[in-house]
Amino acid sequence: xxxxxxHLGIKHExxxxxxxxxxxxxxxxxxxxxxxxxxxxxxxxxxxxxxxYETVIKKAEEAFKIxxxxxxxxRGEIVRQVGEALRAKKEALGKLVSxxxxxxLQEGYGEVQEMIDICDFAVGLxxxxxxxxxxxxxxxxxxYEQWHPLGxxxxxxxxxxxxxxxxxNSMLAWVCGDVCxxxxxxxxxLCGIACQxxxxxxxxxxxxxxxxxxxxxxxxxxxxWMSHDQRIPLVSATGSTRMGKAVGAAVAExxxxxxxxxxxxxxxxxxxxADLNIAIRGALFGAxxxxxxxxxxxxxxxxxxxxxxxxxxxxxxxxKQLSIGDPLNESNHVGPLIDKDxxxxxxxxxEQCKAEGGHFIVExxxxxxxxxxxxxxxxxxxxxxxxxxKIVQHETFAPILYLLKYKTxxxxxxxxxxxxxxxxxxxMTLNLREAEQFLSAAGSDCGIANVNIGTSGAEIGGAFGGExxxxxxxxxxxxxxxxxxxxxxxxxxxxxxxxxAQGIKFDL
Numbered sequence: 001x002x003x004x005x006x007h008l009g010i011k012h013e014x015x016x017x018x019x020x021x022x023x024x025x026x027x028x029x030x031x032x033x034x035x036x037x038x039x040x041x042x043x044x045x046x047x048x049x050x051x052x053y054e055t056v057i058k059k060a061e062e063a064f065k066i067x068x069x070x071x072x073x074x075r076g077e078i079v080r081q082v083g084e085a086l087r088a089k090k091e092a093l094g095k096l097v098s099x100x101x102x103x104x105l106q107e108g109y110g111e112v113q114e115m116i117d118i119c120d121f122a123v124g125l126x127x128x129x130x131x132x133x134x135x136x137x138x139x140x141x142x143x144y145e146q147w148h149p150l151g152x153x154x155x156x157x158x159x160x161x162x163x164x165x166x167x168x169n170s171m172l173a174w175v176c177g178d179v180c181x182x183x184x185x186x187x188x189x190l191c192g193i194a195c196q197x198x199x200x201x202x203x204x205x206x207x208x209x210x211x212x213x214x215x216x217x218x219x220x221x222x223x224x225w226m227s228h229d230q231r232i233p234l235v236s237a238t239g240s241t242r243m244g245k246a247v248g249a250a251v252a253e254x255x256x257x258x259x260x261x262x263x264x265x266x267x268x269x270x271x272x273x274a275d276l277n278i279a280i281r282g283a284l285f286g287a288x289x290x291x292x293x294x295x296x297x298x299x300x301x302x303x304x305x306x307x308x309x310x311x312x313x314x315x316x317x318x319x320k321q322l323s324i325g326d327p328l329n330e331s332n333h334v335g336p337l338i339d340k341d342x343x344x345x346x347x348x349x350x351e352q353c354k355a356e357g358g359h360f361i362v363e364x365x366x367x368x369x370x371x372x373x374x375x376x377x378x379x380x381x382x383x384x385x386x387x388x389x390k391i392v393q394h395e396t397f398a399p400i401l402y403l404l405k406y407k408t409x410x411x412x413x414x415x416x417x418x419x420x421x422x423x424x425x426x427x428m429t430l431n432l433r434e435a436e437q438f439l440s441a442a443g444s445d446c447g448i449a450n451v452n453i454g455t456s457g458a459e460i461g462g463a464f465g466g467e468x469x470x471x472x473x474x475x476x477x478x479x480x481x482x483x484x485x486x487x488x489x490x491x492x493x494x495x496x497x498x499x500x501a502q503g504i505k506f507d508l
Contacts, residue, residue: 001099004092005043009197010190016045016217017052018193019059020210021200026052028218033190036102036336037326039374045189048216053225056214060152060179061231063211068149068177076126076175081202083119086112089198093163093191095328100188101162102336102376103290104327115167117460118476122171125481129176137502140495147485149177150257154226156183156237156247159338160293160397162191165261168460168475169236169484174212176484178234181214183226187338189217223247230254234484237261238295241395241421241469248471259483260471261464263395264423266446266455267300269412269438271429272307275452279428280314282454283401286426288322288334288380289456292399293342295470296424296448296456300392300402302412308405312361315382315401319362322380325371336376337398346378346398352391353400358383364400387415395421409434417445423466424448424455447474 005011017024028047035042048056067075086093090112098108131145153173157166162185170180184192196215203213216222223243227235227250236259237247244262251258268286270279286298303311327335337343343366350364364381371377380399385392392402406412416425425446427438435451437443447466448458458464463478465471474480500506 001042001095004095007092008089008096008194010043010193012043014043014045014190014193016189016193016215017048017056018196018200018215019056020208020213021204022210024052024055028052031186031189033100033188034339035099036338036374036376037099037328039376042100043190045193045217047186047218048222050225053216053222056181056216057152057229057231059211060181060214061211063209064149064151064179066209067179067212070177072126072129072175072177075177076123078202078206078208079119079126079171079175080123081206082171082199083116083123085198085202086116086119090116093194093198096194097162097191098327098335100190101159102327102338103293104332104335105330107290108327111161111164114164114460118167118171121460121477122175125172126175129481129485136491138493138499140493142492142494143490145487145489147176147482148488150233150484150486151178152232152234153178153180153484154183154229154232154235155180156223156226156235156239157185158238159185159187160290160295161238162188163195165238165475166192166195168464170213172481173484176481178484179212179214181216181226181232183216183218183222186217186219192217224250227251228254230256233257234259236473236475236483241471244471257483259473259475261295261466261473261475262471263421263469264295264297264466265299265393265395265419265421266296266424267302267416267426268298268455269302269406269416269427269429270304270307270311271409271427271431271434272304273431273434274307274428275430276307276311276314278452280311280318282426282428283315284318286454286456287401288399291334291337291378292380293338293397294456296458298401298455299395300404302404302406302415304412305405305407312403316362319380319382324367324377324379334380334399336374337378338376340375342397343376343378345396346400349391349394349396349398349400350381353383353385353389356385356389356391358385358389358391358402361403387418393419409437413438413443420469421466422446422468423470424450426450426453426455428452
């Protein structure tokens with residue numbers, strides 16, 4: 001791991017504040033990043049104080065005045081080179097993601113691949129920032145709309161995807177002409193430093209203004225500075241619903257924009273018409289992948305009563321085959337939770353589920369002994385519950401799966417929709433009518449609705465995000481780029497007269 005850290009430019013002691021090539025000093029707190037894999041310290045990071053924060057924002061403001069004048073395809077060329085740099089560092093960065101966050105090595109590599117994919121998407125987008133032309137009701141007039149950069153995009157990311165979600169925002173923001181100020185999760189600050197090092201090398205080669213890519217490691221207070229800062233027109237925040245409500249309120253109070261990607265409480269409906277081989281595999285990965293720490297993790301299985309016992313037996317058998325351990329060992333399926341606080345939340349949810357009457361068919365617990373010294377490894381577990389249980393309405397970032405039973409497809413969809421969150425959803429069925437009903441306006445109320453695949457594994461080509469307490473934000477593909485720009489409507493009069501709209505007369 002030391003060779004990987006050196007390869008990525010990470011030292012034993014690091015500044016967490018950067019405007020590009022320049023790393024700033026700060027009198028802020030120093031934190032140590034510990035790996036949940038083995039409990040060992042990796043490196044220390046100095047967080048931003050208010051003075052360093054002000055320096056970063058001012059440099060970003062200066063950079064925007066220049067960056068916005070670069071042609072969009074030229075900005076796209078820079079992002080293309082970022083993609084190439086990420087390809088060269090994919091193995092090292094993927095291993096750091098896995099070690100600092102605790103996800104499997106395959107998922108670590110996959111997360112870096114997501115970064116590469118969004119770079120490719122953004123390069124094409126840089127030549128497609130289209131507006132519309134409209135016919136004017138006035139003679140010899142032309143109307144059209146165009147899109148302009150917003151300014152500073154503030155990015156607050158979560159620990160579970162320490163690099164990918166930042167890239168979803170930054171690559172699009174950059175081709176749109178914005179500059180970015182990123183506050184990575186304080187639980188995985190080294191991933192942010194590694195990314196900034198990679199970006200800085202590319203930007204320096206191309207004479208990109210200092211301040212187009214900025215990093216400010218910090219805690220809750222730093223996020224509050226960003227949320228209340230009128231110099232940041234857009235704050236994109238990923239995390240808990242509680243955090244998102246605070247960010248959204250602060251940004252809205254100053255009439256700024258917020259892009260919120262918050263909690264998920266995702267369900268798979270397993271119909272009596274399902275292909276159970278697909279259904280079990282989709283449910284298994286959805287529930288235990290990333291140790292249940294994805295916002296798209298499958299937390300509820302809504303199973304038709306006629307196949308309930310069969311599905312239950314297959315799940316029990318599948319869970320017995322799970323290998324839990326060091327995520328850098330590719331033979332293991334499940335790694336650790338991020339820290340001891342996550343373990344305590346997992347244990348609390350298990351106890352609350354039991355208190356409400358939940359019956360565990362696969363028991364949970366914390367693992368100890370050789371290989372589990374960090375104290376962050378837990379057993380994926382399964383409980384039979386009722387839809388009205390309070391714990392079922394709550395998102396626990398851990399591998400706890402709840403089983404529910406249904407009779408009709410209408411009942412299944414109602415159960416699916418009656419939680420406060422609305423991120424991802426899925427139905428396993430070979431029945432066309434059920435599938436179409438699930439995808440209809442009267443079906444799933446989530447931002448993502450899938451048929452015969454699980455709830456996790458979003459592709460960058462589609463807009464990612466959800467409804468209700470998930471925040472309503474959309475990132476990555478489709479027309480999510482519009483979040484990072486401002487729309488301007490233009491009317492040109494090329495006549496020798498001044499006719500007014502709606503036939504209004506104003507004669508002097």
